[in-house]
Amino acid sequence: MRRVSGSMEKQALAGVKVLDFGWALVGSLTSKQLADHGAQVVRVESITRIDLTRTNRMVSMSSATNPDDKPWFTHLNTSKYGIAVNLKHPRAREVIDRLIRWADVVNANMVPGTLGRLGFGYEYIRSIKPDIIMAEGSAYGQTGPMARKWGVDGTGAALSGYLDLTGWPDRGPVGPNVPYGDVVLPFFIAAAIVSALDYKRRTGKGQYIDGSMFDVCAHQITPALLDWEANEHLQTRNGNRIAYAAPHGVFPCRGDDRWCAIGVFTDNEWEAFCHVIEDPSWTREPRFATLKSRKENEDALEELVAEWTKQHSAEEVMQIMQAAGVPAGVVQTMQDLLEHDPQLKEREFLVPLEHPVIGVFGHPTPPYKLLKTKAQVRTSPCLGEHTEYVCTQLLGMSDEEFVELFRQELFK
């Protein structure tokens, strides 16, 4: 089984060196974007400060004791080199200082202030490498009254208004079981880092980048912010409905808990929709003739649409609608994604690679494809897997020195 996806072609970020203090989701996903596109990322970890995704036992094969049997960690940390260094060890600087000199970029996302307390804040790093590009992600940003507070994924979602807008009008807010804030911030930080690399190419200057989940998430609701400021309309949850399409919802299909989403935006789509459900008489009633009237009678409309969808499988509904040019999609489960979706397969959404502890399983490729410089994905590092390689090969440490530091229990 392959250990690397794709062939060894040129990559967009080949030659870029990243010292990575990232962890959990935001930091891990930021450096994953860089690593999958050819940057050499050295992730610094420690058993004394273990990543939560190295302890999370969401699948039965994951043990309480082995940090290397967590497939979720792999999803977040492909293509990186991993070294183990206890940053609180009195001799940590003997390795970290060399990594700083080696690196073009430092990535981190500890609670603001933590890296500084460990002795590796931006001022220190810059004193060693004046043109370093350093990026730190956090829940609230590096400044402001909440800067030093701890936060997770939903923190940004809740504060930013995203959660308040998600769910049914007569019920409380809900969120997906999968992340929202934690997965959007990394794209912004990574884009800032790459832009900063280009800026440095042109000016010779490095910089410090402060990325906040709250800041980024609040952008998503800008239309609702403007609606409040300008019109004093306080938007709230509205289920699956939107103002400019009808029907626009998720409809029950044959089978247990199977659903298909349908969205009819234009008059042409409405005509096509009526045609493929074989023009039942209700489709010609005046109350459904225009978008405006369909919006006014949306409860009745949705019931009638559901009468039709219930007679078909979700896949049939999607195929029938799409063949007629009506936007529709199955509410796919994880099984559908992994086993039934030919489009995700075509895009190599997951590539089977071998992990030394977990075995062969699907590894995620970046979901944006650079067609000339394709991403190449390797499995994630075991804890400390590349410590010796990084110290002796990348940093040029002598074997004697490495053994000495090893005996001092630095590499834990």
Add this chain to the structure above:
Amino acid sequence: MADSLLGGFRALDLTDEKGFVCGKILAALGVETIKIEKPGGDPARGIPPFLHDAPAPEKSLYWFAFNTDKRSITLNLDASQGQDLFRKLVERADFVLESFAPGYMDSLGLGYEALRRVNPRIIMTSITPFGQKGPYAQYKGSELIASAMSGVMVSTGDPDRPPVREGPDSIYFRSSAAAALGTVMAHYYRENTGEGQQVDVSLQEVAASRTSSDLVVWEFDKRLIKRNATIRTVGARATQWLWRCKGGYVFWPYMGGPGGAPANSALSQWIDDDGLENPLNQVTNWDEFDFATLPRAVLDVQQEAIRKFFMNHTKKEIAEEGLKRGINASVVNNPANVLENPQLEARSYWVELEHSELGVTLTYPKYFFLNNQTENFIRRRAPLIGEDNDDIYANELGLSSTEMVALKEAGVI
């Protein structure tokens, strides 16, 4: 020009709402981003809400929100003169952003291969529902469809209702951020090698890339995690993450291990201080607190006590007192609350942008991230339809006023 990360580069932005934010991000990074609209205006200018509830192409607040800092020209790409003008613009551009159905640009003779011959350095970023190739490439999509097909929706919503989409256009937003990232990576490579390329972004795949934690549960254990309202399963046990409080809701993920320990012990202390019944104080070591070994009945009793506790406090108390106590709770803000938030205020997050034609000034988010070297700020309201036609066509491409009039009459610009 003010110093910015990517000042001096130019993007031509042909996207609809699926890709607006990509150009908005590039513009904030300093790229001169020119929105190319159909004569008469981009159809997405019809997306509500509208300023003062008056539907008009120049009053879409949705359009305003995601097109700040862009310039605008009108151009009919279906006309051959329009295509010629577009090729001239591509000669002078660094990026093309588009979200047409795959193959449409090719059918106009403006696909990536054609544009590469005009400008080998060009980077073309395509944001589509399912990507450029594959069995679903021609399927139509939207925020709702991407949410369904990506596996995000299947775990969102109340169990007794249909799965539900996220309120904001979160998939458009994140796909546009992914597109902007791919675009700047391609740019970095281009500046090093001289070679442009196409970046192919699928809304479905970008959204699906969020599902890692649920995917592995199917791949390894053949279990499906279903929508369960405010209960989330990330790890061994489903626990409550969203709670009702007095007058609102609060996000407080009940988590085990060292990750949850500081918040759990702070919350337990607060419950004690309130004089409420507190089963949490039976936990002696929060660092070692593990849901995997906690009996279901004990968890139920704990969560019931937490539920009662939050119902005892308002959003304001939880925000202010909770911050002091370090319970790591976040109140669920509504849009009005967001505009008043002290953290955003302290970071100078807002900027007033003047819409002088409309006689209003509106408050917008000012930046996506902060840095210490440049100011990547949002500075200007979204453009009017064809606001920059004269500057681009006459001043830059050198079209005479007669030519401009003729193009206008022919419906090209």
